[in-house]
Amino acid sequence: xxxxLVLWGRDTEHLRAVDRARANERYLPGIPLPPxxxxxxxxxxxxxxxxxxxxxxxxxxxxRDVAGVLSTCVRPVISVTKGIEYDTGLTMCGVLRGxxxxxxxxxxxxxxxxxxxxxxxxxxxxxxxxxxxLAQSVQTLFNGPTFRVYTSADQLGVELGGALKNxxxxxxxxxxxxxxxxxxxxxxxxxxxxxxxxxxxxxGARAETFAGLSGLGDLTVTCFSRQSRNRAFGERIGRGESIxxxxxxxxxxxxxxxxxxxxxxxxxxxxxxxxxxDEVHAILHEGKSxxxxxxxxxxxxxxxxxx
Amino acid sequence: xxxxLVLWGRDTEHLRAVDRARANERYLPGIPLPPxxxxxxxxxxxxxxxxxxxxxxxxxxxxRDVAGVLSTCVRPVISVTKGIEYDTGLTMCGVLRGxxxxxxxxxxxxxxxxxxxxxxxxxxxxxxxxxxxLAQSVQTLFNGPTFRVYTSADQLGVELGGALKNxxxxxxxxxxxxxxxxxxxxxxxxxxxxxxxxxxxxxGARAETFAGLSGLGDLTVTCFSRQSRNRAFGERIGRGESIxxxxxxxxxxxxxxxxxxxxxxxxxxxxxxxxxxDEVHAILHEGKSxxxxxxxxxxxxxxxxxx
Numbered sequence: 001x002x003x004x005l006v007l008w009g010r011d012t013e014h015l016r017a018v019d020r021a022r023a024n025e026r027y028l029p030g031i032p033l034p035p036x037x038x039x040x041x042x043x044x045x046x047x048x049x050x051x052x053x054x055x056x057x058x059x060x061x062x063x064r065d066v067a068g069v070l071s072t073c074v075r076p077v078i079s080v081t082k083g084i085e086y087d088t089g090l091t092m093c094g095v096l097r098g099x100x101x102x103x104x105x106x107x108x109x110x111x112x113x114x115x116x117x118x119x120x121x122x123x124x125x126x127x128x129x130x131x132x133x134l135a136q137s138v139q140t141l142f143n144g145p146t147f148r149v150y151t152s153a154d155q156l157g158v159e160l161g162g163a164l165k166n167x168x169x170x171x172x173x174x175x176x177x178x179x180x181x182x183x184x185x186x187x188x189x190x191x192x193x194x195x196x197x198x199x200x201x202x203x204g205a206r207a208e209t210f211a212g213l214s215g216l217g218d219l220t221v222t223c224f225s226r227q228s229r230n231r232a233f234g235e236r237i238g239r240g241e242s243i244x245x246x247x248x249x250x251x252x253x254x255x256x257x258x259x260x261x262x263x264x265x266x267x268x269x270x271x272x273x274x275x276x277x278d279e280v281h282a283i284l285h286e287g288k289s290x291x292x293x294x295x296x297x298x299x300x301x302x303x304x305x306x307x
Numbered sequence: 308x309x310x311x312l313v314l315w316g317r318d319t320e321h322l323r324a325v326d327r328a329r330a331n332e333r334y335l336p337g338i339p340l341p342p343x344x345x346x347x348x349x350x351x352x353x354x355x356x357x358x359x360x361x362x363x364x365x366x367x368x369x370x371r372d373v374a375g376v377l378s379t380c381v382r383p384v385i386s387v388t389k390g391i392e393y394d395t396g397l398t399m400c401g402v403l404r405g406x407x408x409x410x411x412x413x414x415x416x417x418x419x420x421x422x423x424x425x426x427x428x429x430x431x432x433x434x435x436x437x438x439x440x441l442a443q444s445v446q447t448l449f450n451g452p453t454f455r456v457y458t459s460a461d462q463l464g465v466e467l468g469g470a471l472k473n474x475x476x477x478x479x480x481x482x483x484x485x486x487x488x489x490x491x492x493x494x495x496x497x498x499x500x501x502x503x504x505x506x507x508x509x510x511g512a513r514a515e516t517f518a519g520l521s522g523l524g525d526l527t528v529t530c531f532s533r534q535s536r537n538r539a540f541g542e543r544i545g546r547g548e549s550i551x552x553x554x555x556x557x558x559x560x561x562x563x564x565x566x567x568x569x570x571x572x573x574x575x576x577x578x579x580x581x582x583x584x585d586e587v588h589a590i591l592h593e594g595k596s597x598x599x600x601x602x603x604x605x606x607x608x609x610x611x612x613x614x
Contacts, residue, residue: 110494111489111490111493111494111497112490113488113489113490116488116489116490116491117490119488121486121487121488121490121491122487122490122491122494122601122605123490123491123494124490124494148605179428180428180429181420181423181426181428182418182420182423182528182531182532182534183418183419183420183423183424183428183429183430183431183528184423184428184429184430185527185528186418186520186524186525186527186528187417187418187429187430187431187520187524189523189524189527190418190518190519190520190523190524190527193518193523194518211497211500211501211518212497213493213494213497216496216497216500216523217493217494217496217497218493220492220493220496220497220527220530220531221489221490221492221493223527224489224527224531224532225489225531227489298429298455
């Protein structure tokens with residue numbers, strides 16, 4: 001709020017368009033860019049600019065490549081990217097810690113649809129770092145009258161909540177696409193949070209974290225909001241559209257798509273039962289029909305403890 | 308599914324209209340009444356009709372009056388009403404147990420918007436009784452291909468989840484009415500379930516029950532669905548409509564309205580911290596402005612543990 005910002009983006013054409021319009025018409029139409037925000041086409045120059053902190057908001061699939069430039073960084077680096085790297089099983093803060101050992105790595109996550117944040121609609125999120133004083137400094141930096149930041153020491157739990165919820169949201173979208181209703185989605189959310197927590201705890205996260213803003217909070221908004229990209233992606237899948245066709249019509253694919261693969265892989269490795277992740281993985285990566293996957297999921301409910 | 312049913316309703320005119328149209332055009336327009344369903348204008352005759360079980364679906368404010376007719380009933384009696392009696396602090400099964408000591412009292416609750424159930428959209432709910440074999444017999448009676456029934460021994464927890472979620476849903480609706488967005492509602496749901504659980508546990512319910520279909524599941528659908536009456540009631544309040552005007556334009560007022568009063572009263576008595584219930588109570592019963600109440604609620608967030 002009121003901070004100056006140097007903004008780099010991979011798509012230089014788009015960056016120029018944003019600069020000309022002083023607005024991001026592709027993602028946040030109608031929201032003027034604050035006067036103190038400067039667009040910088042050189043990544044090295046953007047990183048070298050004096051700043052209190054760096055924010056990394058690159059999709060998970062390009063994250064490692066871009067974050068490599070931070071190797072000598074000793075400032076706070078804040079990841080807002082929600083994903084799990086397939087090869088390593090690392091969350092984005094894990095990737096950052098490996099690449100930039102001198103940086104203070106913080107995750108910022110929670111129910112925060114970008115358009116609502118931009119429009120000043122009350123939003124609450126979590127800044128997470130094992131170093132709580134670092135999380136608190138990010139809290140101070142980002143807190144504002146309509147953007148409230150809480151802190152957590154469970155960085156892994158906060159990140160896993162944000163990443164895994166996208167997979168459940170794809171399943172929720174598939175429900176929508178198949179013409180199912182809110183009752184079905186509510187049952188899915190209820191089971192989804194249990195499954196996210198089970199996998200998260202097996203990976204070393206704290207169970208309670210999944211009941212918070214970055215877990216349950218983000219899950220509900222992503223499963224129910226019309227604005228959620230992962231839900232919308234699932235809806236198109238549920239309607240029978242192919243991934244290739246969706247991919248060709250969107251600037252970047254929903255994060256839940258690669259995350260389904262990473263999460264499924266991790267769950268197999270750790271022998272954790274993850275029925276929702278399994279079915280989403282089967283739809284996206286094994287060619288299973290959405291209707292059949294949802295049928296298995298609903299049928300499977302009988303054998304999964306719910307209450 | 309496929310059961311015969313004798314249906315009594317307080318509004319004899321409406322009952323006759325349903326019989327003539329063989330459909331409930333007021334609440335479930337377009338859904339034909341199953342052929343085996345018979346309308347019965349006499350409550351005594353309806354209760355006396357031979358049946359495997361009785362279902363009580365009377366609003367909480369008229370519940371005790373109507374349920375009085377069951378005093379000598381020894382069959383399973385299933386309550387689908389979500390409320391807390393103000394004078395006694397009892398849930399509807401508590402009221403039933405007092406009035407009909409010979410009956411087998413079961414609560415049936417969960418995310419189950421009536422129109423979706425009627426349209427055969429997959430729905431999952433919970434049948435709850437301290438007598439699990441009784442809950443299981445209700446499970447068998449109601450289970451169907453698109454209506455899945457789980458069981459729980461924590462009847463009080465299941466009922467409190469269903470009742471208290473309506474109060475949180477009113478707050479969610481107020482958010483909508485004030486023009487807030489899904490981020491705000493997600494934060495509210497996250498805090499709401501904590502508050503519901505805290506009050507429920509103080510009243511003797513099990514904490515885990517609130518994480519299930521009848522707690523979290525019902526809360527999410529009621530806060531996010533366009534079809535939820537309690538959310539819609541809150542939305543009208545948030546837009547500035549008076550309770551009198553809402554009351555005059557709807558057949559029966561949303562259950563969250565009386566429940567806010569009962570829950571607030573219980574929380575005071577037990578000294579449980581319930582910020583959301585307090586603010587909804589202040590809006591509905593103390594004349595506080597919705598905008599001011601939501602401001603207090605968002606501001607208060609800082610002092611309430613979230614993660």
